[in-house]
Amino acid sequence: MKTFDEALSYLVSQAKKTRQTETVAIAEAMGRVLAEPVVSSVMVPPHDNSEMDGYAIDRMDLTHEDTFRVSQRIPAGATPEPLEVGTVARIFTGAPIPKGANAVIMQEETEMVGDKVRITAKSTRPGQSIRKTGEDIEAGTAILEKGHRLRSQDLGLIASIGIDEVTVYRPLKIATFTTGDELLEPGETPQPGKIFNANRYVLAGALPKLGFELIDLGHVKDTLEETIDVMKQAAELADVVMTTGGVSVGEEDHIKPAIESLGSLEMWKVKMKPGKPLAFGQIQGTPFIGLPGNPVSAFATFNLFARPYLMQMQGVKNICITPIWLEADFDWPNANFRREFARARITVPEGEQKTVAQVYPKQGSGVLTSTVWAEGFVVIPEDQTVSKGDRVKFYPFAEMV
Amino acid sequence: MKTFDEALSYLVSQAKKTRQTETVAIAEAMGRVLAEPVVSSVMVPPHDNSEMDGYAIDRMDLTHEDTFRVSQRIPAGATPEPLEVGTVARIFTGAPIPKGANAVIMQEETEMVGDKVRITAKSTRPGQSIRKTGEDIEAGTAILEKGHRLRSQDLGLIASIGIDEVTVYRPLKIATFTTGDELLEPGETPQPGKIFNANRYVLAGALPKLGFELIDLGHVKDTLEETIDVMKQAAELADVVMTTGGVSVGEEDHIKPAIESLGSLEMWKVKMKPGKPLAFGQIQGTPFIGLPGNPVSAFATFNLFARPYLMQMQGVKNICITPIWLEADFDWPNANFRREFARARITVPEGEQKTVAQVYPKQGSGVLTSTVWAEGFVVIPEDQTVSKGDRVKFYPFAEMV
Numbered sequence: 164m165k166t167f168d169e170a171l172s173y174l175v176s177q178a179k180k181t182r183q184t185e186t187v188a189i190a191e192a193m194g195r196v197l198a199e200p201v202v203s204s205v206m207v208p209p210h211d212n213s214e215m216d217g218y219a220i221d222r223m224d225l226t227h228e229d230t231f232r233v234s235q236r237i238p239a240g241a242t243p244e245p246l247e248v249g250t251v252a253r254i255f256t257g258a259p260i261p262k263g264a265n266a267v268i269m270q271e272e273t274e275m276v277g278d279k280v281r282i283t284a285k286s287t288r289p290g291q292s293i294r295k296t297g298e299d300i301e302a303g304t305a306i307l308e309k310g311h312r313l314r315s316q317d318l319g320l321i322a323s324i325g326i327d328e329v330t331v332y333r334p335l336k337i338a339t340f341t342t343g344d345e346l347l348e349p350g351e352t353p354q355p356g357k358i359f360n361a362n363r364y365v366l367a368g369a370l371p372k373l374g375f376e377l378i379d380l381g382h383v384k385d386t387l388e389e390t391i392d393v394m395k396q397a398a399e400l401a402d403v404v405m406t407t408g409g410v411s412v413g414e415e416d417h418i419k420p421a422i423e424s425l426g427s428l429e430m431w432k433v434k435m436k437p438g439k440p441l442a443f444g445q446i447q448g449t450p451f452i453g454l455p456g457n458p459v460s461a462f463a464t465f466n467l468f469a470r471p472y473l474m475q476m477q478g479v480k481n482i483c484i485t486p487i488w489l490e491a492d493f494d495w496p497n498a499n500f501r502r503e504f505a506r507a508r509i510t511v512p513e514g515e516q517k518t519v520a521q522v523y524p525k526q527g528s529g530v531l532t533s534t535v536w537a538e539g540f541v542v543i544p545e546d547q548t549v550s551k552g553d554r555v556k557f558y559p560f561a562e563m564v
Numbered sequence: 565m566k567t568f569d570e571a572l573s574y575l576v577s578q579a580k581k582t583r584q585t586e587t588v589a590i591a592e593a594m595g596r597v598l599a600e601p602v603v604s605s606v607m608v609p610p611h612d613n614s615e616m617d618g619y620a621i622d623r624m625d626l627t628h629e630d631t632f633r634v635s636q637r638i639p640a641g642a643t644p645e646p647l648e649v650g651t652v653a654r655i656f657t658g659a660p661i662p663k664g665a666n667a668v669i670m671q672e673e674t675e676m677v678g679d680k681v682r683i684t685a686k687s688t689r690p691g692q693s694i695r696k697t698g699e700d701i702e703a704g705t706a707i708l709e710k711g712h713r714l715r716s717q718d719l720g721l722i723a724s725i726g727i728d729e730v731t732v733y734r735p736l737k738i739a740t741f742t743t744g745d746e747l748l749e750p751g752e753t754p755q756p757g758k759i760f761n762a763n764r765y766v767l768a769g770a771l772p773k774l775g776f777e778l779i780d781l782g783h784v785k786d787t788l789e790e791t792i793d794v795m796k797q798a799a800e801l802a803d804v805v806m807t808t809g810g811v812s813v814g815e816e817d818h819i820k821p822a823i824e825s826l827g828s829l830e831m832w833k834v835k836m837k838p839g840k841p842l843a844f845g846q847i848q849g850t851p852f853i854g855l856p857g858n859p860v861s862a863f864a865t866f867n868l869f870a871r872p873y874l875m876q877m878q879g880v881k882n883i884c885i886t887p888i889w890l891e892a893d894f895d896w897p898n899a900n901f902r903r904e905f906a907r908a909r910i911t912v913p914e915g916e917q918k919t920v921a922q923v924y925p926k927q928g929s930g931v932l933t934s935t936v937w938a939e940g941f942v943v944i945p946e947d948q949t950v951s952k953g954d955r956v957k958f959y960p961f962a963e964m965v
Contacts, residue, residue: 315965319935349723356641357641358609487890510886559962
């Protein structure tokens with residue numbers, strides 16, 4: 164048996180980073196992974212400009228006067244004249260600061276006196292309400308690293324330096340299929356001895372959300388021939404083949420002989436719960452990941468193993484999720500030699516400055532409702548119990564999928 | 565000035581929940597919001613079945629014997645005969661338990677003795693390795709509530725009860741445009757006195773990710789006529805109109821007079837930083853949200869105000885994000901009468917069982933790099949300072965957009 168950490172670090176070490184890149188418009192780049200750093204050729208802001216609507220002034224003039232003539236008007240986008248000595252310039256948010264001005268007085272701290280402006284501000288400081296050239300970004304700086312997965316604010320930052328397209332990795336194509344003659348597709352008539360296919364839809368939701376291209380080959384009959392045929396097809400079409408079910412040691416599983424006839428396979432029992440059986444190999448050179456058939460195990464191993472493996476292959480630099488240490492609001496009296504990933508919710512007790520984790524009462528691995536109730540996993544370390552008030556690590560689902 | 569809480573609760577109270585629904589296949593339902601609860605008409609699992617590959621047995625037989633003939637073989641999907649007295653049945657994961665059996669012995673705790681099976685398990689318990697009928701879901705239960713936003717595990721749960729489509733709300737259409745003559749589009753040649761449009765791309769990334777349909781009307785010239793024309797078009801096409809920029813008190817802003825000529829507008833100064841100016845109104849009956857032009861303020865107000873408003877309108881039941889209380893790894897010596905949303909990262913100090921928050925050194929509101937560096941907002945309450953070691957609330961970006 165492999166420990167969780169051994170299995171994960173081995174798996175990630177085997178992920179070959181994709182090399183195929185493409186150039187896309189930034190408006191289409193959400194969730195994509197940078198294949199090159201984004202380097203700024205400009206200063207942001209490109210010139211000193213006003214943070215406010217107000218009046219640009221030379222602070223020296225305030226030492227002997229408080230009422231001034233307005234000598235020019237500078238809207239955003241204008242190119243101002245130097246500030247006439249002893250006057251102020253009407254200025255708007257984002258507009259360039261005229262030469263000779265060294266502060267902006269917000270209009271709420273002024274009043275009109277005839278056609279002049281009186282400054283009512285009690286005090287001023289040099290550079291007040293002025294955004295300096297390059298304050299946000301110096302020219303020549305890499306604003307985003309290769310391997311960064313783009314969020315909405317990143318797109319905004321790239322746009323702010325005038326760049327309209329980025330070089331990103333082509334999304335991985337992931338071929339999936341499910342096996343097991345006991346499975347019915349939702350919408351079909353229930354039959355005795357059969358259960359509905361849940362894993363197919365977990366993957367159909369999760370893989371595109373993570374930015375991958377899903378090739379769903381459907382449900383495959385439990386025969387060796389069919390399994391081999393679909394395996395070959397999957398390996399040709401996709402960058403990674405992923406299945407659920409069919410990787411236990413049972414005789415009825417055809418995944419193992421199918422892959423062994425086309426490539427190679429390692430079967431792991433990982434010291435984790437849920438999610439013990441996990442298979443990893445290759446089909447004619449295409450990586451293969453076999454998740455367990457049990458839906459909770461499939462969900463857990465997908466998030467905890469497949470996700471980091473795929474992210475590494477997709478070129479993501481930081482595949483780790485920072486754990487959030489919280490207080491346990493539960494007792495976990497039975498230690499297990501396997502690391503447990505309990506389905507948990509977080510809550511803030513009324514009037515307290517702490518966030519606590521609660522676990523789903525039925526952690527039986529068949530119960531998919533636990534993952535629906537939950538907001539993340541709480542880790543119960545190997546051979547440990549947990550008492551209310553102990554500190555535990557929480558991994559939010561929102562950081563995964 | 566409105567407090568943050570006043571502004572948010574007023575805004576959300578004004579959100580009229582959409583009524584338009586549609587029916588979609590579950591494989592297409594990721595991120596959609598349920599317009600009806602999902603009720604199960606079946607038991608899950610539909611029959612007692614095996615959690616393992618192994619042997620189904622009547623535990624009574626173990627009291628006088630440990631080696632048994634294998635009287636039948638039950639693959640997943642089969643319909644078994646009742647268990648012959650004094651024998652065991654070979655059984656596979658997911659297969660129905662035969663009548664007369666009350667435990668499954670995993671095959672790792674057995675060995676073959678000729679054509680018989682010896683049970684090597686040290687102890688057994690009633691129901692061992694058996695998933696009971698309805699253990700996951702009782703028939704008639706609502707497994708997901710109206711207003712739930714669907715995640716991958718939810719799709720799996722819905723599939724597991726045989727349902728292949730769901731009734732969800734039609735995604736809101738959000739029309740956006742940006743204003744300000746100082747703005748250039750990325751890809752254009754830099755010009756003195758001009759800056760690149762960042763907000764358009766933040767919204768182009770964020771709105772589709774949240775599940776909304778984006779109608780991007782581009783950048784609008786700073787004239788009253790153009791602003792009115794685009795406003796009318798936006799109000800006809802969309803469920804909500806959202807702009808950035810043009811909502812300050814400055815004379816150069818045409819949003820205010822444009823909306824006042826077509827509907828109504830409230831201008832708020834919210835006691836928050838970044839993000840003071842915020843506008844809310846209606847254009848010929850279509851709700852309007854005006855975010856600030858400053859990119860950090862736009863990002864903050866989008867996530868903290870527009871997101872919950874839109875989610876409420878989209879029919880989401882739980883629009884609140886549970887704050888995570890962490891330890892501050894920074895000092896914030898200057899109290900502000902406005903609530904500050906500091907851009908923060910989280911980290912676990914080497915060897916410690918706690919997660920701490922660090923803030924970006926330059927919290928100046930023009931600096932979009934702070935939001936790119938950060939993983940979420942830390943709240944600095946009104947009129948308070950923070951010292952290292954104090955507890956602060958953290959809101960992860962991953963829970964927002």
